[in-house]
Amino acid sequence: MKALIKSMVCLLIVAIGLTSCEKFSVLKSVDIDHQPAGQNLLNKTIWEFLSENNFHENDSTNVGLFGRAIEHAGLKDLLNQQDASLTVIIPTNNTLRSFLTGLGYATVTDVPPVVLKNLLLNLITDTKVRSFDLEAGKNTAFVSLSNDSLYFSRTVTVSNEYVLTVNSPTTSNSISTSVRTQNLEFKNGAGHVVNNFTHYIGAVNPPDSINTNLVDFLSDTIYVSKDTYNQNGSTANKNRNHGTLLETITKLVNATGNNANFARRILTQFPVRQPRFNDRIGTVKLEMYFHNITGPANLNFYEDQNVDFNELTVNWNNMPVYGASPIASINVTTALRNTWQNVDISPVYISALANGKTFMNIGASISADQTIGFRTKEFDGGRFRARIILNSPPVTIISPVNNNPLDVELSKKVKALTLNELQFTGTANKNITFTITSLPQNGFIVINGLPANVNSSFTQEQITRGVVKYLYAGTTAGTDSFAVEAKDFQGGIYNDIVNLAINIR
Structure with a gap:
């Protein structure tokens, strides 16, 4: 066994020295006394690694943008502490860039340092966490340096005992992400590279339903004008259009490579206009008819980029940039099959109205490896098409x-x-x-x-x-x-x- 481990360590060190897209080896199922990937990084701090070679400008490590973000946020000294024992979630360049674009920032340096610092501290904990330190099948919570939560879980498959996932508890509305490269060990801690940006978003309880018999208000309904979904994965899947189907689907696949993390994502468009009841808006509810539900999951809704799209040609490659921050969430179970459910989107709709928007794009994705499907406007003459309901405000009870x-x-x-x-x-x-x-x-x-x-x-x-x-x-x-x-x-x-x-x- 020791000879086998020694051979594996040598292979890992050679693999890490390469400048290909596989620069870091992913830890596979080995005996518990294995040597972790990243052995040749032990003489460097996390900061020294992130910033080397001008932030990896000419290699394929694909993490240099995170290093520049750390510098802009003023966290260089934190990650350069020689005697620290940290764990850092490291998003790849494209992952971080896409997330910041979703927030409305063109570059890392456009983000106010205090905002960026708070976000990045959510990816760091002062406890060294490696996949083989974790109990299999359990979500383990750590306090991040932003005083929020950071969850790690290890699952076991037939081919790999150490599949590492970040932020996947049912108590969270975070985007769960599997780790692409794990257990990079540094002088002052460990690093895990991810292909999807994740930060902790605690699940909240939905508000109580309104008893319409006790509340007097006026209502107006706006129906969806476009509804489809887009699929990640292979080139063929990314180019595929689903605009004429009878069901929109969102599905998360915890996989690496071309499949990415959420493999299917719903995209809808609604008109934005003043209510016909000519009164102030009290609530705005988004209602959708749930059809196919394979299992429990947290469903997040987002306001996506406000650009028009062609329902019959839109696909993963040309769809509007998806929003980074959920505007509403709902805990979904199989009991919701074939039912109408609603979420409150009052702030974003009222904001869209105030900003002169004539339409808004609303996307949806889930944070568990399940599938959720909704009826589209094409099904049964549009009887189950999604809708937005505007209500006038009653007398407040608070x-x-x-x-x-x-x-x-x-x-x-x-x-x-x-x-x-x-x-x-x-x-x-x-x-x-x-x-x-x-x-x-x-x-x-x-x-x-x-x-x-x-x-x-x-x-x-x-x-x-x-x-x-x-x-x-x-x-x-x-x-x-x-x-x-x-x-x-x-x-x-x-x-x-x-x-x-x-x-x-």
């Missing part, structure tokens, strides 16, 4: 309890919003939504690590979970503020805008 300043430590520059600063009563936390009406001038509000805009929203339940944060972008003590509108799950809007003061000390 009232304020707390509205206190946020105190931000200058040395940390980060403050999670708590109920001490913002709290309403009258219904459960999951039923109270805050929509941002004005942004801070000297910093950023982030929700699940992603920068918020005017009309972005969060729930009171998310406040209790610590995922709504203020990031200070300055260097000296000062003040700041932002404002929100409070709304209950029935669409009732609290009359006064709530202003939140911020003190940086």
